[in-house]
Amino acid sequence: MPADVEVPPVVEMTGITIRFPGVLALDGVDFALRPGEVHSLMGENGAGKSTLIKALTGVYPIDAGEITVAGRRSVFATTADAQRAGISTVYQEVNLCPNLSVGENIMLGHEPRSAGGIDWKATHSEAAAHLESLGLQLDTRSQLSTHSIAIQQLVAISRAIVLDAKVLVLDEPTSSLDRGEVERLFAVIRDLRGKGVAILFVSHFLDQVFEISDRITVLRNGRLVGEYAASELTRAQLVSKMIGRELDELAALSSVADRTIDRTRTPVLRATGVGRRGTLEPVDIDAYEGEVVGIAGLLGSGRTELVRLLYGADRADTGAIQVNGKPARIHTPRHAIDHRIAFSSEDRRAEGIIPDLTVAENIVLGVQAKRGAVRRLRKGEADAIVAELIQALGVRPADPTMLAGNLSGGNQQKVLLARWLATAPELLVLDEPTRGIDVGAKADIQRKVAELSDKGLSVIFISSELEEVLRLAQRVVVMRDRRKIGDLDSSEIDLDGLIDFIAHNGSETAA
Amino acid sequence: MTAIDTRPKPAETFASRYSTFLRRHASLMPTLSAVVILIALLIGARVRFANFLSPGNLSALLLDNAYLIVLAVGLTLVIITGGIDLSVGSVMAFTGILCASLLAQGLPAFLVVPIMLAGGALIGLLIGVLVQYFNVQPFIASLAGLFLARGLAFVVSLSSIRVEDPAILWLQRTRWSVGGWYITPTGIIALLVVAIAFFVMHWTRFGRTVYAIGGSEQSARLMGLDVARTKILVYVISGVCGGLAGLLLTAYSGAGYPRNGIGTELDAIAAVVIGGTLLTGGTGYVLGSLIGVLVYGTIKKLISFMGAEQSWMQIIIGALLLVFIVVQRLIVARSQRRGR
């Protein structure tokens, strides 16, 4: 259905601004949802997508701007308020009760009652009727957890119907679905659209977004880039709007990517066919001494999943890894560390920094873990290592006794990097090392990575910023929809070419 | 559009019916295994001791453990929400001695009993408020309840107090027999508690909310259920059950004794777990807890029949609990691995 600008929006968000300590998550964003329309919200990590959704669903309060629902100004203090206003959300992690039956989950809180308590017969038949209206026939008495995530999502959507939702927010609904399940979901979505429901569809799978959306809104760095009719936007345009161009402050490092790598020797790491059922198709990837390999692709393309397998944070189902030519068993982080592979996680808060320990303790953690619990690093030695790394990476404030949790994101990232550099690795794997970091810290980290690779360290790093990838890496591995679709020489491609490659290659439908 | 159809089909093989049954009632499995264990125990006991299964003995099995049944029912609700209540034994002792003391001071039974239940409810309320509003871990909050109740029991009286009140004694002394089977009012009360809880858990919104909270508290909240009120209420109910158990025990032993129930909460937890309730929450049945108590009672009776020391009782219960926990863990681990 073509976007009809005459129809008044059911939800209108104007000038939405949300601030967190140290970060402006949303800056005056406008957003509208119209009935009978599928509207996709697009943007990379840190763009403000999830913050905007949370404002709409009552999770976060807004600092400025207003939300209007069906013409009435609304303030959502709790998620219940948003629900009452007719906004239903189905999260990626389906928020239902796995221990209850399908029918009960649909009707929970609204079960028909008789004199003798809940009327289960009526409950299940009503639930079945709701499912039927979406074209589904499930055994409503079966336990929810016995069904796949795909089915559970559809059950969650059915519940939204029960609650008479005007707006249905689908947050990354297809991440765990296969092709057939996605088809079924889309059929349900189209059905609901036909019934006049306004649907907010959030996904990073470009093909799907173009397949189902009527309208697309793009956010970047907390600001609105624009709202477009899906039919008027090309893939390449969309990608380019999402990723954008960065200031040239870091152009000085362009010489790094031009360095020639000796690929005749044994690679430091050779992974052949590593994959994991349900998360990653088998991938081949090599890293040579002194080489920087960048992994590019959009969110959800499988980049993080790949490096976690290389590091042993997750265990691969298929494939083999060779370190310096010898087969290596990498099933746990310890194995990787023993092979002198270091890994800095994307989520430095949950998986990297130990917030209640000091900067110094965080930095020596990797070295100490290697030595075991009993042989403690001598204070003098530890202090020296810490001081040197704080200085080399420019950690601010340069206070080793400060609690790591009190540092800014950029400095926490540096501390994490320091931890791994202290272990003198041969291969450094970095997942989004400069995400959410101020430009100054970004430059420091990129400079350090370039310096180290000059000295022979191999680096594999993931970044959503394609300029950064092209600037630092000699080779770029491109991922898409959990597959590797390309292995490019960075000197042979420029930013536009890379964007184009990501947007077009490997998709089933050419744009 | 018929995308998927998982409804049970009319003409079915046994295999498909079994699989439907599993999809609907997988959480019944632990409880069913408890039933199997109980039956196995009883049969084994009968083989060893010819008169073990006599109507008299079986009746005594129920009545000797009536107080534990009541405790286990209240505890089941708490555990299903993912919490725990360590105070039940002490609340039982406190309300019991309170009852005996008040009766000895001349208060009539019809006043004393509500006071007992109120006392239990108040301690439960305290625990519930700590857990829900102050985010205290249930373990610690109910620990405080345990301390409080136990201390208060000794404040009421440092030694036991006999009960002479005919109304209370009637509860235990009256017997209604059919053939060799007999039951006392205390037994009826225990069974009534089970029946009421059974109804509440499966036919009221409150009961379903208890299950929902156990499945996923966050989801339950997002689905609009009154999680806060329900969570507090389950602890209040557990406290009332503690008070009721105090009544039953006092009637049974004819006296209030502040040292009663030391360690009983552990027996109750063991019975609940053996009966098929997962300590992680979300799964469990009050009928299962009844079975669990009967298993407990059977083992106790067996030990006394065999003339072995009562210390074996604790060891066996501990071992049984361990086996159940390990099996529960294996089942959980297997389903996690199979999971998406």
Add this chain to the structure above:
Amino acid sequence: MRRVIRHRLFWPIVALLVLIAINTIARPQFIGITVRDGQLYGALIDILRNSAPLMLVALGMTIVIATRGIDLSVGAVMAVSGAVALTIIDASSDPTGVGTVAVAVLAALGVSLALGMWNGLLVSVVGIQPIIATLVLMLAGRGVALLITDGFITTVNSPPYSFIATGYLIGLPVAFLISLTAIIVIALFERRTALGVLTEAVGINPEASRLAGVRARGIVFTAYAVTGLLAGIAGIIYSANIRAADANATGLFIELYAILAVVLGGTSLMGGKFTIAGTVVGVLTIQTLESTILFLGVPSAQSPVFFAIVVIVVVIVQSPRLHAWARSAVRARARGAASDSSIDKAKVAS
């Protein structure tokens, strides 16, 4: 950094000092220390001596809690330890000999260590929730102790054994010296080696620690094993004091007091950073409180009421809700709760 430490121990120490002050006002002889035959006596000395079993158990509990665990079986292990020691002494041909006592003590400690390792195995290898794993031993342990003593309360008259609880060395009670040694050894071990920091890392953020290559299994296992051993020592002191092995009464509720001591001292039940010094202050506070209650003429059986009140006050004060009553904090909690929710984690994980 310094402010954090001061924050941590400041209030516990203040509480203890206030308690001592109140006692002194009520009975000035409270802080009086007399010397007789080169040995120190007095109410304060009594506190130091009587606190030994709780101190030992609480030390272990601190480390276990730091790993995000708990050990409910310490009381039962105490009972088993006492039962083993006394049964050996009772059955020997020379109950008053030092050699016999030495053998009995070693055997009891060996058994306690094994029990601690059993707990460690269940938690770190089999992966059972600590509360359940230790609950099993808590249930079964007393039964085992009863079996060892054949259901009786074994009593012995063995001066070398009693010496452990009531004797003096260099003017101070032996029991106190034992607990002091334990404190020093544990503190040195935790802080001189990397064990303390790694334990804290595991407790604060298990996933980050795993990715950093920390071997959590060994750390958790050791925590429970050590706790078992400490409980064993406590059991010996306790049984030496009453000169009997009472399987039912030994260490009854001690796990609860130990947890309370840890919490009072400032270590969080959620795991992570821990403080040995805080636990020491917590134990001394509990012991002084106990002494105060006794002095007030309150029967010791009623003392749990006071401790309940203390627990409730402490957890309410430590509760985040209290801090959230500041208006701006309400907002922060909404964001904090949201960002901690699984919704956010799911998004980040994609």
